[in-house]
Amino acid sequence: MTLIWPKATVLKRIREAARILLKGTGSSAGIRKAFADGHFYSPVVDTEALGRDMARVWPKTAELWGIDFNEAEQRRWLTEILPRHLPDYDYPDEPSFGADESAFHTKNSQFSWLDSRTLFAVLREFRPRRMIEIGSGFSSLLTADVNRRFLGDRLELICIEPYPRPFLRKGVPGISRLIESRVQDVPLDTFTCLEAGDVLFIDSSHVAKTGSDVNFVYFEILPRLQPGVVVHIHDIFFPGDYPKHWLIDLGIHWNEQYLVRAMLMDSHGFEVLFGCAYVLDRFPDLVRQVLGGDLYGGGSLWLRRIGRL
Numbered sequence: 001m002t003l004i005w006p007k008a009t010v011l012k013r014i015r016e017a018a019r020i021l022l023k024g025t026g027s028s029a030g031i032r033k034a035f036a037d038g039h040f041y042s043p044v045v046d047t048e049a050l051g052r053d054m055a056r057v058w059p060k061t062a063e064l065w066g067i068d069f070n071e072a073e074q075r076r077w078l079t080e081i082l083p084r085h086l087p088d089y090d091y092p093d094e095p096s097f098g099a100d101e102s103a104f105h106t107k108n109s110q111f112s113w114l115d116s117r118t119l120f121a122v123l124r125e126f127r128p129r130r131m132i133e134i135g136s137g138f139s140s141l142l143t144a145d146v147n148r149r150f151l152g153d154r155l156e157l158i159c160i161e162p163y164p165r166p167f168l169r170k171g172v173p174g175i176s177r178l179i180e181s182r183v184q185d186v187p188l189d190t191f192t193c194l195e196a197g198d199v200l201f202i203d204s205s206h207v208a209k210t211g212s213d214v215n216f217v218y219f220e221i222l223p224r225l226q227p228g229v230v231v232h233i234h235d236i237f238f239p240g241d242y243p244k245h246w247l248i249d250l251g252i253h254w255n256e257q258y259l260v261r262a263m264l265m266d267s268h269g270f271e272v273l274f275g276c277a278y279v280l281d282r283f284p285d286l287v288r289q290v291l292g293g294d295l296y297g298g299g300s301l302w303l304r305r306i307g308r309l
């Protein structure tokens with residue numbers, strides 16, 4: 001999802017969240033809960049108690065100990081790689097009148113601003129042979145378009161999405177295969193055949209819990225990846241925590257980024273390439289200088305597998 005939400009679009013986002021919830025196994029019938037939401041034994045955050053912790057959870061300058069954010073590389077992406085490719089980023093902000101619904105537009109509800117621009121640049125810079133996307137939709141439309149227009153249709157793009165939007169089901173030129181299932185049900189050798197320079201794109205439920213897609217991704221897929229595979233994780237807000245208004249106003253209780261943070265601490269398995277939220281927080285002037293105009297929101301974190309754990 002996108003970080004900066006003007007008030008007018010908040011309702012649209014809630015409807016979007018409801019769409020996903022209703023399509024998923026969101027029914028609470030038959031689920032026993034020993035502890036109420038917000039209880040210290042519940043994964044749902046007690047947002048009232050958060051009031052006491054505001055300054056600690058959302059400090060003015062957040063420090064993440066134990067992670068090498070590879071700032072020189074992130075600056076290189078800002079000053080060399082993005083400027084090399086972004087002059088060709090020509091997607092409209094809003095859907096063009098009469099356009100096919102599979103045509104990408106930037107201000108969509110899921111994957112926009114700096115995230116979509118960075119994906120555009122990464123694909124053109126690395127020219128992967130294969131990309132597997134876990135959680136598909138607008139990001140798939142952008143990737144498919146880059147594949148058709150800039151990669152000579154040579155990218156094998158595999159989308160794993162249990163509840164595909166109609167445009168995905170219909171088929172989109174540039175997408176090689178839609179696996180309509182939960183990632184937990186996909187054989188592991190689908191992922192181990194990714195090679196250096198290929199991309200694993202993660203943007204699924206964002207929730208670690210017993211049996212979840214997120215647990216499967218971090219505990220079964222990532223440790224098996226070959227060195228050199230480029231990994232994207234969406235909705236990661238380092239150096240900050242999840243946005244305050246997601247918790248307080250929207251009631252979004254995700255936890256994937258805590259898992260990612262623990263994984264990266266003192267890590268010899270992954271290196272940071274670029275974090276959209278990170279550069280917006282740490283180098284806002286440089287972002288403004290390179291991209292021009294307003295500051296963008298973003299939550300894409302790009303990593304590279306550097307060895308076996």
Ligand SMILES: C[S@@+](CC[C@H](N)C(=O)[O-])C[C@H]1O[C@@H](n2cnc3c(N)ncnc32)[C@H](O)[C@@H]1O
Pocket residue numbers: 001020024110111134135136137138139140160161162163164181182183184203204205212213
């Ligand atoms: C935040 S949306 C992002 C989708 C996409 N990247 C986009 O740009 O539109 C998260 C997606 O994860 C999917 N999802 C939920 N559970 C999943 C699972 N177990 N395996 C794979 N995808 C899942 C949802 O259906 C939803 O489409």
